[in-house]
Amino acid sequence: MIKILLVDDHPIVRTGLRALFDNYADIHVVGEVSTGEQAVGFVKDTAVDVVLCDLRLGAGMNGAQTTAAIRKRPKAPQVLILTTFDKDSEILACIEAGACGYLLKDVSAQTIVESLRQAAAGHMVLAPEMTLRVVEGMRRPKVELTARERDVLLQLATGAGNKQIAKALFVSEATVKTHLVHIFDKLQATTRTDAINKAKDHGLL
Structure with a gap:
């Protein structure tokens, strides 16, 4: 049974x-x-x-x-x-x-x-x-984002621009751009849409 x-x-x-x-x-x-x-x-x-x-x-x-x-x-x-x-x-x-x-x-x-x-x-x-x-x-390398990079990614997924993200996270636009560069590099993404799609594939969103 x-x-x-x-x-x-x-x-x-x-x-x-x-x-x-x-x-x-x-x-x-x-x-x-x-x-x-x-x-x-x-x-x-x-x-x-x-x-x-x-x-x-x-x-x-x-x-x-x-x-x-x-x-x-x-x-x-x-x-x-x-x-x-x-x-x-x-x-x-x-x-x-x-x-x-x-x-x-x-x-x-x-x-x-x-x-x-x-x-x-x-x-x-x-x-x-x-x-x-x-x-x-299982073969795909795991993408590790910092806590702040995850925050930026979540804002990015809402369609927010750099200025909006900076305001929401209380940082400068330059800082946002730096985080985006790191995110794009880790995800091997070329555009915002590409980054969002790849983040979903990796279970980050």
Whole structure:
């Protein structure tokens, strides 16, 4: 019997998944919660084989953070991400946090069931195209920005110009330009739009 915990901030999704798994004698839903914090608390007190977790859970911990917290526990259950989001940086963050797989919600019900069984057996569960993306993401050098560079980048993403950024951060325009030069260099970007897009690819935005 595979004991699973459902983690999703949408009750209708949890209800649908529970109804699906009720059709299989080897799968038993031992609980359902709506937040990462609740999930971490649940596995402390209840035996679970697989946590089926959404990526974005509203306020509080996201799927990757929830995965990391759960996987740090002794005899930790497997964590399988089931979500609608397929951003490379988010997929990679979940895998690096210890998730055994990553599924999109548009897969078939049978795929979810079989993936759950694979996860319970300790196997990785990734579609071939996702596997390639994860490998490429791991090979990609990580970009490290300073706290101030991140502040400038966040302002840049809002469409603010140098003068607006300087005013918002209480620095001179010359300082903003210096930070932008460093940001562009680290991201290997040539324009503001390019910098924003590459920052998103690296999970910086």
